[in-house]
Amino acid sequence: MTVVEDRPATADTPPPRRVNPVWALLRNSWRQLTSMRTALILLFLLAVAAIPGSYFPQTSVNRERVSQYYTAHPQLAPWVDRLGGFDVFASAWFAAIYLLLFTSLVGCVLPRLRDHARALRSVPPEAPKRLERLPQHAPAVTRPEDPAAAAASLAGTLRRKLFRTRVVELPDGGFSVAAEKGYLKETGNLLFHFALLAVLIGVGFGHWYGWHGNRLLVAGADQGFCNSIIQYDDSALGPEVTAADLPKFCMRMTDFEATYQTTGQPKSFLATVQVEEGDGKYRTESFTVNDPLRLHHANVHLIGQGYAPILRYTDRYGVSQTKIVPFLPTDAMQTSEGVAQFPDVNIDPKTNRRDDQLQVGFEGVYLPTGGTDGSATSKFPAENNPVLYLAAYRGNLGLDIGKTGSVYALNRGQITTGELKKVSGERPHALHPGETWTLDDGTKLEFVGTRQFATLSIRYDPTQSLLLVGAVLGLIGLMLSLFVHRRRVWFRVLPANGQQAGGSVIEAGGLPRTDYPGFAAEFAALTQPAAEEEKS
Known part of the structure; x- marks a missing residue:
């Protein structure tokens, strides 16, 4: 189909020109996309699209909070996941708005830059x-x-x-x-738009060439880790980054200090670590929430903290195993939930064989400051009256069936099928540090004490400087456009x-x-x- 322009034909004028409708549609679409109105609408949509990223927990930032959201909202969480709510900034719909905004800004700014240069040269x-x-x-x-x-x-x-x-x-x-x-008004407008383009470019290249990983690090020299993909709780590499590109460093946390107001609101957090960056020498560094630890090609951010109970289990043959198990906080008062699993216990010394039906797991709640009313919520986030409530299970923990599961909860499928049975009473058993619980088969569980842990987000963004320059220039351009x-x-x-x-x-x-x-x-x-x- 062709379109004929409606012009009167005379002897002195050429015949009507035929216009390709596809070309006309593309030209009009480009004009609409590169208009200032469209750029502002897309910028507004990008801001609106970023709201779910601040409302819902993000997998790339803290996978633990995503798991907690699944537990708290079992019906809603799968739908949020399908729509990309837990990974907003890597979703297809966010990328579409991002690319359209970038294209609109380029098509809008370049003609204005040409006109502004012509206006500066004119008298x-x-x-x-x-x-x-x-x-x-x-x-x-x-x-x-x-x-x-x-x-x-x-x-x-x-x-x-x-x-x-x-x-x-x-x-x-x-x-x-x-x-x-x-004339600086238009210069400011152009500077603001070019700064916005710089930020968009920086975000894109930062995604391609950057990486990040989260690690729950328990205090103690025996709980250190080195910068390797397999040692992260969750991680993500940019499309242009491989595991071999990660910088070499090792870290162990020697101390963690947390202070609170009388209301329980956090006042300060300070993590002290020892770091070795491939030279064989450890150095001591400290960092806080708003002051990350800056390493070579990596920044370490403090995004959470909690407690890890130390549990010693002695089986029926007198063999003891000690585990340090982090319990994840569920509220601002550090009421924490977790599980301790002992699959390799009750091994018969005569046959050196393990009975899978004699594996033991403990699930419960840790309260840094327990109340006298016996409630399962902490009264204060600091350890003023620590108490650990546990329920014991015996049977097959389901760790050898080849399916991945959470390390912070027992396998509910094993409990449902009866392969893992509760062996304690209906009410969880309360333990204070130093106390021992003797189970029905003579085995014992001792609550040795606790260590603190810190949740670390380790990130590298090669375009951080570009983003900073873009943000500063954007503010300067905005001030010029508003006040000139x-x-x-x-x-x-x-x-x-x-x-x-x-x-x-x-x-x-x-x-x-x-x-x-x-x-x-x-x-x-x-x-x-x-x-x-x-x-x-």
């Missing part, structure tokens, strides 16, 4: 014939200087006030003084009584190119000297 236009029709007008006044001297004096005054000035001699012997100011106003001022200087030596008559007019409430006062200040000289 202010001559004064219009009817100055009295302009928004600001100063009636004609007489000055004793000849027109050339008066025009030169006015041009000098305007240049000192940073106006771009042009003086043109008129055919009748007079002069036109044209001045313009405020473009305006024009004209003075027409004519000989008094038609004689060059008889003084000059000066008339002025002004035109604000943008909304500028203060232009009237500025125009009055520019024209005041001429009026005062006439009075004198």
Whole structure:
């Protein structure tokens, strides 16, 4: 199908031109996409699309919180996951808005940059014939200087006030003084848009060449880790990054200090670690929530903390195993849930064989400050009265069936099928540090104590500097576009009584190119000297 332009055909005009409808659709679509209105709409949509990323926990930031969300909202969480709510900034719909905004900005900014460069090279236009029709007008006044001297004096005054000035001699012997100011407004607009493009480019390249990983690190020299993919609780590498590209360093946490207000609100967190970056020498570093540890090609951020109970289980043959098991916080008072599993216990020393039905697991809640009412919630986040409530299970833990599961909960499928049975009473058993619980088969569980742990987010973004520069330049451009106003001022200087030596008559007019409430006062200040000289 073709479209024929509706133009009358005459003997002197060519026949109607046929327009390809596909080309017309593409051209109109491009014009709409690269318009400023579309860019603003896409920018607004990008901001709206980022809201779920701050409302829902993100897998790339903290997988533990995503698991907690699944537990708290078992019906809603799968739908949120299908829509990309737990990984908003890597979702297809967010990427589509991002790419459309980038394309719109490029198509919008480049033509404006060309027009702005042309405007900077141009000279202010001559004064219009009817100055009295302009928004600001100063009636004609007489000055004793000849027109050339008066025009030169006015041009000098305007240049000192940073106006771009042009003086043109008129055919009748007079002069036109044209001045313009405020080009930095459009410069600020362009700077802001180019800064936004720099930020978008930085985010894109940061995703391609960056990486991040989360690690729950328990205090103690025996709980250290090295920078390897397999040692992260969860991690993500950019498309252009491989595991071999990760920088070499090892870390162990020696101390963690947390202080709280009387209401239980956190006051400060301070993690002290020992770091070795491939040179064989450990150095001590400290970092807080808002002051990350900066390593070579990696930054370590503190994003969470909690407690890891130390449990020692002694089986029926007198063999003991000790485990340090982190319990994940479920509220602001550090009420924490977790599980301790002992699959390799009750091994018969005569046959050296393990009975899978004699594996043991403990599931429960840890309260840093337990109350006297026996409730299963902590009263304060610090360890003022630590108590551990546990329920014991015996049977097949289901760790050898080849299916992945959470290390913070027992296999519910094994409990449902009866392969893992509860062996304690209906109520969980309460343990304080140093206390021992003897089970029905004579085995014992001792609550040795606790260690603190920190949840670390280790990230590398090669475009961090570009993002910082883009953000600073964007603010500068925004300030220029908001507080700079473009305006024009004209003075027409004519000989008094038609004689060059008889003084000059000066008339002025002004035109604000943008909304500028203060232009009237500025125009009055520019024209005041001429009026005062006439009075004198």
